[in-house]
Amino acid sequence: METSSEPGVLVVVLIAAGFPILFVGIWSLVCLTLSAASGWRSMRAAYPAPEGLRGAPLPSGFACAIGGVSYRGTTSFEATPQGLLARVMVIFPFHPPLLIPWSALRLTPTGSAFFAGEMQVAHGATFRLNADALASIGAAQAQALNPAPAWGGPR
Secondary structure, three states: OOOOOHHHHHHHHHHHHHHHHHHHHHHHHHHHHHHHHHOHHHHHHHOEOOOOOOOEEEOOOOOEEEOOEEOOOOEEEEEOOOEEEEEEOOOOOOOOOEEEEHHHEEEEEOOOOOOOEEEEEOOOOEEEEOHHHHHHHHHHHHHHHOOOOOOOOOO
16 A cells, blocks of 8 residues: 655645745734834834934943833934934834934933833834933933034033
């Protein structure tokens, strides 16, 4: 009596080919949901970053949440003359970089157990930040909004 292994091979091939497609689909759906729930998606409409824009990296730390979504260890910030450039790691689709004007940011120290303060974005979400990120963004904002005179005198 002959046994055919073709159905078993076919199942293995379908699983091997289907799993990556299924995984990417689920991952994309999760990232799209997080983008919408955090407010990142709505901020993208108001604060799109020009392609290829780079700034001075700021300490971002691992304590960062946007809206009700934790972005722990995935978010980075850069200071540019135009504003704060916020990025999420590229493995998280639907989170394009944001360029938030300095005048659209309001920093508030809170001193909570997990976050040192909040960064509220006009027409956007609230970022909860650790002490390093809050201090570095505050210093960059102060420097951008109140630049030192060219001759090096007092501000």
